[in-house]
Amino acid sequence: DTGVSQNPRHKITKRGQNVTFRCDPISEHNRLYWYRQTLGQGPEFLTYFQNEAQLEKSRLLSDRFSAERPKGSFSTLEIQRTEQGDSAMYLCASSSTENTEAFFGQGTRLTVV
């Protein structure tokens, strides 16, 4: 069991650039979640997939954000035209229908300069 894997671990980008993060969930997990955590705050829910279907999106997920899970396995989160306010830790989590909790990856820390 390799756990939830997120890449890259760190990303520094210039304002206005596009970035893409990848999350590989635990292999048998059909549910996948993205959260955002800013400094001094708890994680905030962004979006949720069950298999390849994106079932819920938070109001925090502006039009510049898009998430996909094309084959129901790994997921990508893209941020277009990054802004300094996008600087945060982006956490991915996964679970199966039988799980009673979600398992989190180590996160991708984004810094927009």
Add this chain to the structure above:
Amino acid sequence: AQSVTQPDIHITVSEGASLELRCNYSYGATPYLFWYVQSPGQGLQLLLKYFSGDTLVQGIKGFEAEFKRSQSSFNLRKPSVHWSDAAEYFCAVGPSGTYKYIFGTGTRLKVLA
């Protein structure tokens, strides 16, 4: 509105002392309650969870938590803190069936040798 309040932003205890971290929640339905721990630069690790039944739940690393419905609280305790417990602790609440958690803002624990 659904929310989680962790009133203590920082707590400092001496190694070997007891610990209690407070968590209060506001949730319309019967909540699923969780405590997670986050070490610097790391993702979230589940300490324990409560769904139903016995209101005193045991977790990993010697932690326990007690659900008190009348007080809308789910406080985390440990009888004797170790230096390795220094980290940030998050209380979370969520609905059954999915893991769209609402997190508190966290309590940062410092342990004095």
